[in-house]
Amino acid sequence: xxxLVWVVSGLALICAVMVVASDKTIYSALWLxxxxxxxxxxxLLLNAQFLAAVQIIIYAGGIxxxxxxIIALLSPGSGTDVEEHKDRGWRFLVGLGTAxxxxxxxxxxxxxGTTFDKNSSTHTLRGEQLGRLxxxxxxxxxxxxxxxxxxxxxxxxxTVGETLFTRxxxxxxITALLLLVAAIGAVYMTRHHREDQPAVIR
Amino acid sequence: xxxxxxxxxxxLAVASGMFTIGALGVLIRRNPLVVxxxxxxxxxxxxxxxxxxxxxxxxxxxxxFALMVVVVAAAEVVVGLALITQVFRSGRELDVDxxxxxxx
Numbered sequence: 608x609x610x611l612v613w614v615v616s617g618l619a620l621i622c623a624v625m626v627v628a629s630d631k632t633i634y635s636a637l638w639l640x641x642x643x644x645x646x647x648x649x650x651l652l653l654n655a656q657f658l659a660a661v662q663i664i665i666y667a668g669g670i671x672x673x674x675x676x677i678i679a680l681l682s683p684g685s686g687t688d689v690e691e692h693k694d695r696g697w698r699f700l701v702g703l704g705t706a707x708x709x710x711x712x713x714x715x716x717x718x719x720g721t722t723f724d725k726n727s728s729t730h731t732l733r734g735e736q737l738g739r740l741x742x743x744x745x746x747x748x749x750x751x752x753x754x755x756x757x758x759x760x761x762x763x764x765x766t767v768g769e770t771l772f773t774r775x776x777x778x779x780x781i782t783a784l785l786l787l788v789a790a791i792g793a794v795y796m797t798r799h800h801r802e803d804q805p806a807v808i809r
Numbered sequence: 810x811x812x813x814x815x816x817x818x819x820x821l822a823v824a825s826g827m828f829t830i831g832a833l834g835v836l837i838r839r840n841p842l843v844v845x846x847x848x849x850x851x852x853x854x855x856x857x858x859x860x861x862x863x864x865x866x867x868x869x870x871x872x873x874f875a876l877m878v879v880v881v882a883a884a885e886v887v888v889g890l891a892l893i894t895q896v897f898r899s900g901r902e903l904d905v906d907x908x909x910x911x912x913x
Contacts, residue, residue, distance in 0.1 A: 627834035713825035789884035793891040
């Protein structure tokens, strides 16, 4: 299992690099599909089965189809669009250095005990201990009850649904409103302006 | 079961690496479609961090917020692609440097 995490996340990183590095837009889109499918595998390994299905259905199946559709519709130029510059190599090194620095900083913070208690025999995260200590109320303690075994015994989709419609009901409703506004906005922006017809009342 | 001590920092590093790659892509690419894909990449990286934290904290909140992020990403892509379509229809070249001004 742990080896699988290494392999899959490594492949996902390669896909992420290729999204940025591909010359053609359609290749970027296909690499992004690969990245999303690999992330779904990681979600499965992290005991988030419902989210893995959502990732494949909505991201790889919905959003990326929309992307490919728009790419086919607009057929933008296929040439490389990264500007040629005389000191491009130097700039590339600076960018690479920044990327490695930020990634390394986060890795060190995660590894050196800021969030992870190495001395604990049970390998609990420091955030969990702090989260438990900060608020001893029963409702707060319940937030950390979802061990993988408990979730699997109850059913992953069941647990997600119950949490979504109890503690997270308000954010859920707000996202529904957001989707409605986005759909109306997209329809408004993409409608045709015809000369021979009276303008739509704004 | 995943080994917490090995996989937790590694997954966080992968998430931060993916986020950095996406941010660099937004900065260096000039095709607005690729820029949007790089934004998707960044959202995906945050999703991975959310789920990783949620799993190792024995909490469901990470998965919940990852679901919200997926919905927000869908809404953002719909509006963004509608904008790009309109820009293309107005006969302009798809290049973020040329589109830095929204008016006209």
